[in-house]
């Protein structure tokens with residue numbers, strides 16, 4: 001009778017400890033990155049390479065995602081409008097949904113797949129093939145050579161990509177509103193302005209910076225903890241993706257109580 | 262001189278349970294042991310690539326785990342490490358890989374011509390044709406070539422101590438002999454201290470001044486090659502006999 005209960009407590013205790021360990025290691029990794037930036041150990045060339053991979057190469061997929069998000073919000077919003085509500089409300093709805101929620105969240109999810117998984121697999125492979133050990137044995141610091149450029153690039157890229165997604169999403173929504181319920185551009189924008197606070201833009205921006213930090217930090221952290229061969233790399237990459245998506249959803253849920261009152 | 266003092270390391274299960282070993286300066290030392298006994302783990306503790314749960318390593322009087330962190334930097338400069346799986350950097354070509362073996366300040370001190378001569382010479386030492394492979398990526402090399410590029414990277418900085426983790430595994434007999442000669446030459450001519458992990462027991466016994474055998478988490482044997490051959494210990498015996506049998510088989514095949 002006692003065993004299952006004990007087992008349950010042990011399990012809770014263990015996952016609590018594991019969570020704390022991860023949190024501690026993530027903090028350390030961020031700190032080490034800051035130190036290597038402050039001591040100018042990070043090479044600009046490495047950062048630019050990562051900016052290209054994360055930023056420029058992500059534009060097509062972010063374009064597609066944001067377009068679809070704008071179109072779908074516009075259509076569903078239009079469908080829900082009842083005859084008595086003013087049509088310009090659709091402008092408010094589309095712009096608010098895109099800027100506050102859809103652009104940051106969807107861009108982050110896309111980057112988890114495009115960037116996060118890639119980083120974990122890349123670093124995981126470097127761990128299991130002893131390349132990380134080789135860096136250390138040669139007196140090089142894997143944090144400033146490998147981790148820091150990816151983390152810096154993530155923090156810089158994400159807000160820019162989200163800005164891009166905002167523009168694309170809003171325009172797609174506006175076109176769709178015209179096509180779907182014949183709502184003109186002027187009316188759409190009138191609705192958008194009616195309820196607009198510049199705080200909203202900051203809110204979306206703040207979210208994107210936090211996501212842009214978490215994706216590379218988690219993926220680097222998980223990559224460096226990879227154990228055992230090719231199978232280990234696959235397993236660790238899957239874990240990292242789950243970990244990143246969950247963290248993003250949790251952070252996203254923490255934002256309204258913290259910043260929207 | 263490298264001293265391992267009471268090294269303990271457990272992962273999910275205990276791997277090393279109290280290893281004490283001293284490798285003298287200028288000595289050639291071979292470490293044998295069945296697969297998975299922790300030979301690579303022990304070697305990695307020398308450079309803090311694996312941190313022991315208990316115990317310390319001293320290199321030329323500098324403590325890795327109980328001294329200041331600057332010790333580790335000094336020690337890493339003294340030591341060249343040949344990794345079991347070559348561990349070349351995927352995204353760098355052979356030239357860049359080998360030059361990574363030099364400390365950063367030394368690279369910036371050398372002119373491009375000096376650096377490239379240094380890399381060139383080192384590749385020739387390990388029996389590779391520089392012209393053909395300098396600009397190749399590791400993925401374009403055979404396993405044996407990777408291994409030798411890994412050796413070149415470890416020796417290009419002219420270290421005082423070399424840690425060889427199975428340098429000849431996966432090499433053909435000609436290159437095995439060449440690498441063995443190289444290890445021998447480095448230690449006799451340049452007085453490099455060598456710690457060699459190998460499954461080639463016969464080769465190890467012929468080359469080295471002393472040998473040890475790791476088994477069940479501790480050193481089962483430490484002594485000269487002759488003592489090793491004559492050891493009454495059944496575990497050591499089994500190892501010697503099997504190695505002899507395999508060597509005989511090799512001879513028959515070749």
Ligand SMILES: Nc1ncnc2c1ncn2[C@@H]1O[C@H](COP(=O)(O)OP(=O)(O)OP(=O)(O)O)[C@@H](O)[C@H]1O
Nearest residue numbers: 227272273276294295296297298299300301302303
């Ligand atoms: N980073 C690690 N995480 C977890 N376990 C590890 C790690 N490194 C090594 N081990 C385990 O430690 C044990 C010893 O490994 P090690 O690589 O030292 O063996 P070895 O004696 O070098 O074997 P081989 O001759 O096959 O190279 C193995 O059981 C291995 O699974």
Ligand SMILES: [Mg+2]
Nearest residue numbers: 300301345426
């Ligand atoms: Mg090994």
